[in-house]
Every structure is written in C-alpha cells, then in structure tokens.
Amino acid sequence: MSSAATRFILPQVLARLSGLELLARTVVEGFIAGLHRSPYKGFSVDFMQYRPYVPGDDLRRVDWKVYARTDRFLVKEFEGETNTRVHLVLDASRSMGYRSHSVSKLEYACYLVASLAYLAIRQRDAAGLVLFDDDIRETLSPRSSKGHLHTLLTSLSNLSLGTGTSFDKPLHAIADQQQRRGFIVLVSDLLSDPDQLIEALRHFRFSGHEVLIFHILDPQEVAFDFDDVMRIRDLETGTRLLVEGSSARKLYQENFSRFQKRIRRACGLLRTDYIMITTDRPLDGALFQYLSARSRRRT
Secondary structure (H helix, E strand, O other): OOHHHHHHHOHHHHOOOOOHHHHHHHHHHHHHHHHHHOOOHHHHHHOOEEEEOOOOOOHHHEOHHHHHHHOOOEEEEOOOOOOOEEEEEEEOOHHHHOOOOOOOHHHHHHHHHHHHHHHHHHOOOEEEEEEEOOOEEEEEEEEOOHHHHHHHHHHHHOOOOOOOOOOHHHHHHHHHHOOOOOEEEEEEOOOOOHHHHHHHHHHHHHOOOEEEEEEEEOHHHHHOOOOOEEEEEOOOOOOEEEEEHHHHHHHHHHHHHHHHHHHHHHHHHOOOEEEEEEOOOOOHHHHHHHHHHHHHHHO
16 A cells, blocks of 8 residues: 555554544555555455446446546446344444553544444445443444434544453354344453454354454553563553563563464464554555455455
8 A cells, every 4th residue: 555545544543534434434445446456456355446447337437536646547337235134243442542642542442433433334235333341331223324423433433441351242243243243343452361262263154254353452452661660550440550661572572463363363273364553554455455355245
C-alpha cells in the first residue's frame, strides 16, 4: 500500500478524527484506494470488481473517484447479494483500557470494529455487534442498511470499559443464539482463561460458524520494555505487584510466548484464523486479513 494511503490509517492519525463514522469511511476508502494500487489488485474482487470501460457502457457505472486518482475509466461490476452475517464480537473488559501511547486497546479495537462494519456493509454483507466483558452487554443483530451502520457506530462511540473478562458465558451464549451460520470476528486482548476461549471456539465451529480472531495488544504487552522498579496493577482485579522490569522481562516474554503458541495451535486445529496486532500498527493489515478470511469462506 502506498504511503499516501497508509498515513490515513495510522492510529495516531485516527485518534484526531471526530466521529467513528468519519473514521471508518476514511480508513476503508483509503484502504480500498491503496489496494487498487498495491500488488494485491485482484484481491479487490472479493467486494467489487472493476473492468475497463467500453463504448456503450452506462456512464453511471463508471467509478469517477477512481478516474480522478488514476485517469482510467473503470466500470464497477457488483456481485449478487452475499447475505453473509458478520458478527463483530468486541471485548470491552477493563483490561482493554491499557495504553502505553496515545491509543488504548479499546480505542484501537473500536477503530477496527467500526472499519470492519463499514467494509462489511459496503460489501453488502450484514454486520452485527456484540459487546461483552464477563457477560454480554449489548447485542445488535446483523443488518446491511446504512441506518443500521449508524446505530452500530453510535453504540461503539458510547462504549465504556466494563468489568473483568470471561469467555465462558458470553461466547457460548452467542453460539447458542446464532442459529444461522455466520462469520464470527472476535476482537479481544484474550487476557482470560485460555481453556474457556478454546471451548468457545469449539462451540462456534461445531455450530458451523467461521471464526477470525484479532488479538489486540499494546506494544508493551509484547515487548515488556521496562527497566525500572515499578508497581504494576491488574486492571481487572486491582491486584498490585512490585517488579523490577529488566529482571522480569525474560520470564514475562517466555510466559507470553507459551500462551500465544497455545492459542495459535488451538486455532490451527479448529481452522480458526488468528491475527495478533499491536495498537501502534496501521489498520490496513487487519482489513487485509479480514478480506483474506472472508474470501476463503466464500470459496
């Protein structure tokens, strides 16, 4: 993707935009523009196909925005209605409030979910939203209208941090409630019992759902790049611990690596897409991974 497109989807730039609707549109339209100029041009067929204009084509089908950028007359070719139900499942637990820079995990996750909702509805899929912590806090059933997109983005805009994380009750409830097969996109820092998560993934897959996990982490949760003696506090339990950063780093990174490998292995066995992304990264990679998983589901 070109640097001109990428700069519009950096987290520090997004944090300055007012309103999730503007943010989602900026991210998705910038991403699509970059996709057409990238080595992945053919990938855009997943949501819209372009072909050169030929005499006799309806001029209303010419994409004039593409013409303004590329000086090429391209005609949009839309696929039929896909009717895929995309369930965007967002972890709003207290641990998602952590930040080591300008954007918290929850803010970044909201940017991502808003962009995915905009992209899904742009593809004529139906997007729904589930917010959870240790229980389901809010559910919006999947729909594909622009009015529904506005409602979904309003819910994200009004979102506040909840309580502790549990995958057991909320994720199994989602699997039980969704009788029709769909595409589950779980956005979470995954900081809870991995056994609960793995059992929930089994439930989703047994019910016929395709699953994509975005593992959202702050850069410091991966690197643990602290050197001083410090008192750390568990955001969900309030437990405090005095640690010496440089001494604890190796043990922390070993434990984190084991945790991540376990999740990756379970996702591999359950044919679940797993993507780890840190909150200092632009959103284009996440959107590309979504389209990739979405494309495999349709083949």
